[in-house]
Amino acid sequence: MQLKILTITSLSITVEINNDAPFYVPEPYLVYLNGVQVLENGKRNVFSLYELKPASIYELEVRTETETQKLEFQTLDLSYxxxxxxxxxxxxxxxxxxxxxxxxxxxxxxxxxxxxxxxxxxxxxxxxxxxxxxxxxxxxxxxxxxxxxxxxxxxxxxxxxxxxxxxxxxxxxxxxxxxxxxxxxxxxxxxxxxxxxxxxxxxxxxxxxxxxxxxxxxxxxxxxxxxxxxxxxxxxxxxxxxxxxxxxxxxxxxxxxxxxxxxxxxxxxxxxxxxxxxxxxxxxxxxxxxxxxxxxxxxxxxxxxxxxxxxxxxxxxxxxxxxxxxx
The missing domain is CATH 2.160.20.10 (Single-stranded right-handed beta-helix, Pectin lyase-like)
Known part of the structure; x- marks a missing residue:
């Protein structure tokens, strides 16, 4: 399992999980942001998170029963x-x-x-x-x-x-x-x-x-x-x-x-x-x-x-x- 950022805004992120399965993952996953669980029972290879804080650094963690992957990202600054x-x-x-x-x-x-x-x-x-x-x-x-x-x-x-x-x-x-x-x-x-x-x-x-x-x-x-x-x-x-x-x-x-x-x-x-x-x-x-x-x-x-x-x-x-x- 590998994580790839598709796009980031000031309020959101979309992430792709790269594996050998199309659309749905082989096993469900949990998603954590800065150690806090924000998504449970994830099933799709592509997911989005919203209501993030602008210009903020996050550590994103995806956990399955057999594997854990992490990445760090920063949201964009917010204008008007x-x-x-x-x-x-x-x-x-x-x-x-x-x-x-x-x-x-x-x-x-x-x-x-x-x-x-x-x-x-x-x-x-x-x-x-x-x-x-x-x-x-x-x-x-x-x-x-x-x-x-x-x-x-x-x-x-x-x-x-x-x-x-x-x-x-x-x-x-x-x-x-x-x-x-x-x-x-x-x-x-x-x-x-x-x-x-x-x-x-x-x-x-x-x-x-x-x-x-x-x-x-x-x-x-x-x-x-x-x-x-x-x-x-x-x-x-x-x-x-x-x-x-x-x-x-x-x-x-x-x-x-x-x-x-x-x-x-x-x-x-x-x-x-x-x-x-x-x-x-x-x-x-x-x-x-x-x-x-x-x-x-x-x-x-x-x-x-x-x-x-x-x-x-x-x-x-x-x-x-x-x-x-x-x-």
Whole structure:
């Protein structure tokens, strides 16, 4: 048994246990921080710890009946914390919190944290900003509006004299799509983490009825990243998305650690994580249970391949569980 740190924030750490078993360890373990037990009956090769103190040194110890391994780490320093409640977010699942949450994101200074305490935050599309952190506390949920009219449309392409800008993409072609619950376009250096949930709420909307049919535009994703880099998603649950749960497109240096991606097994085209024309992607310790492909590695269809010739390359995928879904 060997311990490897996957990522550290000011409030959390994700650790991978390297052994010969996929996803689940051969024997359960206990986890101690500075001599205090913080996790018992650990079963997965990848685990995360939260509510740590910023800029603090910890000794982490993993014990099984037959072996003990230790490592030392230091959490990152903490900059400003912007609590979305201070921006007039209600977190009651009834009021529309989009403006409050988006204001907190846009107001967040470099390396600051947008913080979601426990609650249900009803939102339309949210757009990411570079150089920030977003932390969803346990039992904090970003709940997508179920109304189609609440979503803007990203055009497939915008052209000038010499080139084209691809904004929306559907099934490998530049086509108009509705904006996603979380949308990132040309952003970088973002950590989105915590034990909270991103809930697409698709079961209460029109999205799963005739799912391949275009109604003004094609369905939104749970998370859509277009031309982004240095992005990490850690610990979150992503569920009930209108189509693919996570769709990185033309992006690089992406990390997806210790996530749970859940869509109903009977709903088609609800893929888990589909990197398209991306580079340097790590998918580690993710639990998939979806209605279509768990992971589909893409590089566009005929038009994209002919005109842009951008493959997906340099992927690491390990210690994942693919429950429902096509693998």
């Amino acid at each position: 914390v912007l609590n979305v409640r201070n921006f007039k977010a209600y977190g009651d699942g009834v009021h529309d919190d989009t403006l409050a949450v988006q204001t907190a994101i846009m107001a967040c200074p470099e390396h600051g944290i947008v913080y979601f305490p426990t609650g249900v935050y009803l939102v339309k599309s949210l757009f990411l900003k570079s150089d920030i952190n977003i932390y969803l506390k346990k039992e904090a949920t970003l709940l997508a509006s179920a109304m189609r009219d609440d979503y803007a449309i990203l055009p497939g392409t915008i052209r000038n004299k010499n080139d084209e800008l691809i904004l929306g993409t559907w099934e490998g072609n530049p086509l108009p799509i509705y904006t996603s619950l979380i949308t990132g376009i040309n952003v970088q250096n973002i950590m989105f983490f915590g034990e909270g949930t991103l809930d697409g709420n698709a079961q209460n909307g029109p999205w799963w009825i005739n799912p391949k049919k275009k109604v003004l535009a094609y369905r939104p994703r749970g998370i859509f990243l277009n031309n982004c880099r240095n992005i990490c998603f850690q610990g979150l649950t992503v569920q009930n998305t209108a189509s693919w749960a996570i769709h990185p497109f033309y992006s690089e240096n992406l990390e997806f650690y210790d996530l749970k991606i859940k869509n109903p097994a009977h709903v088609g085209n609800t893929d888990g994580l589909n990197p398209e024309s991306c580079e340097n992607v790590k998918i580690i310790g993710v639990h998939f249970s979806v209605g279509d492909d768990c992971i589909a590695i893409k590089s566009g269809k005929i038009y994209m391949a002919k005109n842009h010739r951008r493959p997906t390359k340099d992927l690491e995928i390990r210690n994942c569980l693919m429950e429902d879904g096509h693998g």
